[in-house]
Amino acid sequence: TQLLEQSPQFLSIQEGENLTVYCNSSSVFSSLQWYRQEPGEGPVLLVTVVTGGEVKKLKRLTFQFGDARKDSSLHITAAQPGDTGLYLCAGDSGGGADGLTFGKGTHLIIQP
């Protein structure tokens, strides 16, 4: 069974601070996706990383895929209250037939 461990589980910081969320596994994934979910809503796809060592930027969010394609990180610069939500990483083992494996998520609260 493939597992994705996310850390930290909960994070509450002040507006303007920087933060990093981690997603780790002992398994190799063909791609890894990051989602953000707000209360009462479904997860919304933020980014997909495919190549080992890949770095993608989405405004103040920077996503990195580990060289061995087993881990990933999400870094947020100058966090804003609108960044509050549940951040989920999801790994695809390849072939699309096994479903995505999700981490349990990081609950992020940005206080004004």
Place this chain on the structure above:
Amino acid sequence: KAGVTQTPRYLIKTRGQQVTLSCSPISGHRSVSWYQQTPGQGLQFLFEYFSETQRNKGNFPGRFSGRQFSNSRSEMNVSTLELGDSALYLCASSLGSAINTEAFFGQGTRLTVV
């Protein structure tokens, strides 16, 4: 284009009853996956349907079943409901190709079993 639509949004059922949830995927998407989300277990994969065939199944009991119609709409059914089935059930639509597995989720159906 329209997103993924799940109905109903909220549902309250009694133990022992059965329930059917519906999902309409994004137009052109042939794959529909179902997930159960609970605070303790997070998002867990139930099953995936592609072109009316169940392509893969997660580790859930046989009380959980699904189907997909020719227009790609999907339904999932849970029979003999248990209190532990209370959860947010999410449907995700994707192209279903091995190259692109990006999933687009609906808002979910919040099921409460009493």
